Amino acid sequence: MKSLLTLIISLLISIIVKSQTTDGYSISGNILDSVTNKPINFATVILKNEKNVQLKSVLTNKEGFFNLDKLANGTFQLLIINVGSQNKKASVVINNSSKNFGNLFLVTSPTQLKGVTISAERPLIKQEIDRITYDLKADPESKVNSVLEMMRKVPMLSVDGDDNIQLQGNSNYKILINGRPSGMMERNPKDILKSMPASSIERIEVITTPPAKYDGEGLSGIINIITFKKLDNGTNGTINVNHRFPVGGPGMGGSFTLKSGKFGMASNFGGNLNSTPLLNNSNTRFTTGINPTNLFQTGVRDSEGKSGYIGTELSFEIDSLNLISAQINYNASDNESFNAQNSLLSNNNAIIQRYELNNNLTGSGNGIDAAINYQLGFKKDKNQLLTFSYRYYDFTNNQFNNVNIINPIAYNLTDYQQFNSGGSKEQTLQVDYTLPIKKLIIEAGAKAIFRDNNSNFEVQSLNQDGNYIIDALRTNIFDNTQNVYGIYNTYQFNLKQWGIKAGLRAEQTAINANFYGANEQFTSNALNFIPSISINRKFKNNTSINFGASSRIQRPGINQLNPFVDRSNPNFETTGNPDLKPMSGNSVEMSFSSFKKLQLNVGLRGMFFKDIIMPRIVTDEITNITRSSYGNNGTATMVGLNVNANYPFSSKLRASLNLTANYGRVSGEVNGTLIETKGLMKRAFGSLTYKPSKTWQATGSVNYNGRNFTLQGSTNAFVTSSLSINKDFLANKLSISLAANNAFNKYRNVINSINGPSFTQESFNQNYQRNFTTSINYRFGKLKEAIKKNKKGINNSDVSSGAAI
Incomplete structure (x- = not known):
């Protein structure tokens, strides 16, 4: 290689x-x-x-x-x-x-234009050969909502009650910013997207059949967030200030673009404070077998935190054939939470164990990534390009738990503290070449990723002298390296109403893991061939049919590999699994699009996975501790239907609908027992927008998330709602918006049910759902000449963030 x-x-x-x-x-x-x-x-x-x-x-x-x-x-x-x-x-x-x-x-023009009025509506949805695009600038709710909230409206995307994003019911995907990986999306995407105002985003692309130029990982596909369009000489920007209450907090964000001669710069930034009052939670577990037990835990929790991000892209056009561009992104977050809990373990109404627990958690983290690209053009054809790229990425996450045990009965553990410092460093080298030959575009490239994941975890227990001492059996240093080498070749051919894109990617992965405290080592090597094909057929009246097929893989991320054991709840331990291997899958999809008065997109997709990385949960009958880890548990099949429709009843009233239905079946082995789960997962989002004048607009929406399930359990369904009002001033440069979210439901009760060998378990978490948001958005500046951007760059779309079907 x-x-x-x-x-x-x-x-x-x-x-x-x-x-x-x-x-x-x-x-x-x-x-x-x-x-x-x-x-x-x-x-x-x-x-x-x-x-x-x-x-x-x-x-x-x-x-x-x-x-x-x-x-x-x-x-x-x-x-x-x-x-x-x-x-x-x-x-x-x-x-x-x-x-x-x-x-x-x-010569002066004989007719002077006093102004230009665009009467046609910008289409919300656009179908391309291998992706579907949602135009946030065409949706007025982007002025008041965050990017995470707007994702509920994007075809094939959904957001659950815990703000986890799913692409066609699956959480294995990659999020890119302007077609490139960003540390903001790799360390803590959920919190960043909550604080990122949608007004600073141009559009969101959902790539379900990624071409071979993208890394082979991301079973469901890629979510590409475009923060700015091709802009012109001068300056341009947006500023958004918002406040969410009684939960949430103040936030701000925006974007800024500068083009001066051969130099261009585009930045986006934001941050917010958030807080949540005391909320209730509980755990119930029943075990069977020789000594059946009942565990009841009740508690309260609150939290507060802050997060921020900034990203900048720079470009310098040396001449018409040579372009240098660079990117740098930084993000950071801090959070604190308090959890008080009462725990009672019994057997035939007799107390086996009882204690009260106070857990104070503090966490922090930051990430930075920087890249530089050199793009070379050729005189005979401006679309013939050669690009060299380098990227550096580094992030750390730190967690500290201080756990106090109060009034213990038959419980012999003392107060303890646990520390975990984990992170990842990554360097990437890449070269890409594009050769257009009439109607044929050939792309080829090579890439090398050198990734180092690490974790330093430590547990300290309180001794009889009142001092905390290190527990050597629960302390270790873990290091995991992944070296990925890849080459690819793609061909795109356009002929009249047909468009075809096909390619093949080969990736070799070398993994080496070390446990320094236990003196253990693990190595693995694998070679994967990843084909993909997309076909688009356009018809009259703005209609088209798309077909796509691809193979994908997904390597485990540091959170899934990290062997740190979280014992913040003594009866429930969670840990990663350093022996995980990549999962793989194949997908076939077909979609129909029509962009007339009724904008309609209908898609069918089948996905087939093996070696799925999913939680593996077992209960020890002797210690009465439930342990959750990750494993390559088994196989899964999912067939899905997605429908997105937008219809203007009149120039003042428009409706949109986003429906997703996935039927899934997953089977695997847990603790020697074969388990199979199957069912239908449903999502629905509908909105109605009324615009009585050019400057006033009101939108109401309802979101339904049906039951979601994993190999061993399921999560209950829920409904959310929103009403927003927007007023524009100063020729649409200034917007003031008000929104009421879930005005009729103060709380959302999240119920997770889990079944395993010899036990059943249910967790209840109360989330504050009702909130009111005020937002002020201001656009400024004027641009006159397009910013040059390199057309190729590094896309590390290869690491899993979690797994569910």
Whole structure:
């Protein structure tokens, strides 16, 4: 594999050497008003080749001067555009010398435009060959909601009562920002998306058949969040300030874009404070066997925290063929919680064990990632590209529990403290090459990821002298390295109404794990071939049919591998499993789209998985402790239907509907017992928007999440609702919004039922559901020339965040 990577890189470097020649010719001139003879600043000058392909564009300075440099010999077309003037065209031939036009005069347009009114509605949904896109800018609720709340409206996405995102009923996916991985989405995506205002986002793409250029992991697909569109010279930005009460808290966020000549910058940022009052929770467990027991636990908990993020993309256009871009993202969070609990374990109405527990938890974490990309273009075709990329990523999570035992009966453990510091470091090297040949686009590339996961966990128990001492049996250092080497090749062909994209990716994974305290070591190597194909057929009247098939894999993440044992509840222990191996799956899907007055998208999908990473829960009859870990438990099959519809009853009233139904079957072995679970999982979201005028709008919505299940259990269904009112000011630059969420239900009761060998268990958690939100959103600035971005970059879509079907 390493020799193959070396060969590919050598071939690509030879292409650079052969293709790079520098011609230093230029085209310049001065743009003047034909009546006043005064210079015109900020006029747009566009240079095109003989095939009418745009090569360069610049703005005139305050003296009306423009200069297009570093040009090769050839015949070109010059187009000059200025608001209020007639466009001007000129032909120019470069033959071993530069060209200066001198003064060029623009004639005032006979009809002055006072303003432009767009009467057509922007479509909310767009279907492409391998993805479906939801346009947040076309949805006014984006001015008051967070990105997480808006995801309930996106086709194939759903959000459960614990704010966990699912893609077609599955939680194995990857979230990208602008097509690239971001530390914000890899460490703590749920909290970041809660604090990210939807007004700073352009659109959300759901890629269910990722092409081979993406890493092979992410069984369900990829969620790609686009934070800004291609923007122009000048500055542009949004600021959003909001407050959610009586739970939640204040928050703010926004975006800023700058384009000045060859330099471009785009940033998004945000943060919030949140707090939750005391809420009730309970656990009930019944065991069978020789000595059946009943466990009852009741408690209360509260929490508060804060989180923030900032991300920036930079670009510098050296010339028309050479582009350097970079990204840097940072996020951090802190949280505190308190949990008081009473626990009673009995047998035939006799007390076996009893205690009261107070648990104070503090946690913190931060993540940073940075990348740099060099993109090389070719003179014969601007779409022929060679890109070199490097990315560094680092995150840490720290957790501290201080557990106090009060009034124990037949319970011999003393007060204890547990620490866990875990994190991951990652370096990625990648090279991509794109070669267009008429209607065929060929892509190829190679990639190497060097990932180091680590965990340092420690337990200290209170001794008779009142001091905390280290418990050596429950203390260890864990280190896990994953080296992934991949190559890919894709082909995209467009012919009239047909579009086809197919490819193959090969990935080799080398894993090495060490337990320093236990002196244990684990190694694993695997080679995977990952094919994919997408077909799109367009018809008249804006309708199309899509077909896709792909194979995917999913490597376990640090939270699933980490052997740290969380004993914050002494009767329930949770831990990771460092022996996990990747799971794999195949999917086949077909969808129909129609974008007429009724915007409709209907999709069918079948998914087939093996070696699924799912929680494995067993109860020890001797210690009466329930232990939860992860395992490659078995296989699963799921067939799903997704329907998304948007319909305008009139220019003032619009309705939208998002329906998902998945029938799943999962089977596996737990503690020597074969378990099979099957059932129908349903999601529904509906909204009605009324716009009585250009500046007023009201939206009401209802969201239904049906029962969700895993191998050993299920979660109950729930309903949420929302009503929002929005008012625009200052030509739609300023928006003030009010929202009432779940006004009719103060709490949501989350009930998780679990069945295992010789036990049944039910946990109850009360979540505060009712809240009211105020939001102020302001847009500022004006942009005039598009920011250049490299078309290729690193996409590490290969790590699992959890598993459920």
